[in-house]
Amino acid sequence: MSDASLTDDMTREAGFGDFVSLLKPRVMSLVVFTALVGLIVAPGDVHPFIGFVAILCIAIGGGASGALNMWWDADIDARMRRTRGRAVPAGRIAPGEALGLGVGLSGFSVLMLGLATNWMAAAWLAFTIFFYAVVYTIWLKRSTPQNIVIGGLAGAFPPLVGWVAATGSMSLEAWLMVALTFMWTPPHFWALALFVKSDYGDAGVPMLTETHGRPATRRHILLYTLALIPVALGLGFTSVGGPVYLAGALVLNALFLRGAIRVWRRDDAAAEADRYAAERGLFKLSLWYLFLHFGLLLVEATPLAGALQWS
Amino acid sequence: MVLKVEHELHHRRRGRNLGLGLVLVGFVAIVFGLTVVKVLGLGDIRVIEGADHVASPTQEIIAAERAAAEAAGAGEDGE
Structure with a gap:
């Protein structure tokens, strides 16, 4: 073996961090937060350790679907600048290893969640992984510009899984939390798509900005925002909501609607002029929007806010 | 040429082994903890x-x- 080939092999070998990166830790943080809120605001007591294990299982299940996504999308990732350095397209991890890790951790997380809490929660976690890895990644991502909308549903399930883990059953509140994240995802991603120069087109992934044009994307952002508002406010009138949540949600939704209208009313020439300030602003606001809505639900679950509860 | 016994590659492998070891220890701790919590909760x-x-x-x-x-x-x- 020559020195050159030795060096080549060595730079390719994956470290532990490469396997962790397959689980998409940043996406995981959203999954952990929303699942935790779903678990905490649900009625009934969950032993803290069981709650911890449940959240861990949901996080690992989310990570497993991320690994499956990286396995299937390695060809797309290799063609886009943003994702070229990921472990599979960069050659540090073989596609088969990513598949093995994804399938293994999926089975493991579902089994452990079932044993720790209940089998309905485990079934919903399995469905979430299936939905993200198969329905979104394999079937729809490359075939429809509505991919963001459908993919958002997979990202919306964690609070439901958390709720079912705590209660063993579903409820209107849990589904409204799902609907909140589901309706929030399209405006959030499309605002990003407007100001980030992406190369999805080169990779053959249909994005709304490229298939239907940017004005249509601006219109879609406003339409989804209009559909999002009743969901966000409606949650305030359920058992998990309350005056604190509703007051915060009113402000956040007013700001979000204002941002969406600003983005809708201008064209790309105006956006270029101020370097996409409105689009960037809406994207940044959307991050706070989701975080604060779930944060307000947590506040409502504390004894302090309980005194102000709807009677 | 001096042969180096320790190469960066070995560090990376050790890191991977340590990482996997910690994951396994964590798994044992979780199963143990779950067992204790579930058994104490039996009534x-x-x-x-x-x-x-x-x-x-x-x-x-x-x-x-x-x-x-x-x-x-x-x-x-x-x-």
């Missing part, structure tokens, strides 16, 4: 023991207690 152990339909010491104690209670009850009725 009255006699209910569990009764599930296999086999006579057990605690079942016999329950039967004796029940018989005593019934006898006492019958005694009260008779008065």
